[in-house]
Amino acid sequence: MPKAQDYYPDCPEPLLVSLARGGDRKAFEELVRRRQSWIRHLMQRCCGDRALADDLAQQVFLQVWLKLRGLKEPGAFGGWLKRLAISIWLQYLRKHDALLDAEEYSDNTAQQESPAEAMDLDAALSTLSDTVRLCIVLCYHEGMSHKEIAESTGLALGTVKSHINRGSQRLRECLSAYAESSNKENSL
Template identity: 35%
Template structure:
């Protein structure tokens, strides 16, 4: 008689971890499952932070925006009617919060642009080696775009969102999104022409 747990048998491997899709996690989170919401936060806090950081050029503001977005998401999860639309909702909320901050600080940001670029270029030798002139020029060019152009360009070029997703995130039409991205690309190409 042979035994299945006899000599030479391999110990049972642990069951693979099941990766749940966003819609399932949203449903569970809406039902009060904090761990499901934590998975959503871990999954999307990085992309939301990078979007906010690129739009705002300030780590503290970007962190604040992401924290506010996920706090709002937790509070308003019951209002979300289309569970698979959670990610689009996050992008739209993050984009709108960033646009509000940009609009509120725009005059100060325009006046500070030249001072900030000069300070970065004149920093320590180690810092100067880390920050290339091209990146400073691109950051400067991005701040000269309208907030709407910057949001559309970042959502498309950095985050790879579709025109339809961007239109929903910014509350406009796909045609308007395409126009904003085209104008943003033209302005950025002109600003970056010395580095071609």
């Protein structure tokens, strides 16, 4: 006779959230399985390091496990999870003093490769400072509006706009060489 847990992979997410909130570990496990890809990818875009991204993603899910009872609306799980992930990333930055962004770009800018060298998106993102990168990732990767980014990160709306404008410009500069080299390879 099949167990109720055998049906979890087909369960709607709000139901799984309700079950996990009540202490069902298998439901929580299924939530981790469903959402891990998104959170790990988001974290990797933010930090540019796969191992660190996985560690941070694990911390996000630990927080989910600890705080899930506080989530009143199971249907709002996705947005809640995203806010939790952003908060974990900001905590990490604060802990490592990385929010001291007096300069617009990180040290990687100084080691920038020559324009002739191709640069992919992850490498281009790594040339941005942590806060600029976070704003860019939330804007392009998560599709969040400037206002939503300001609310999630605690940055001023003007700062968010400025970070996104300058970050986009910087990425375009870095990636134009990549686009050109890709076009050349395709034409050969």
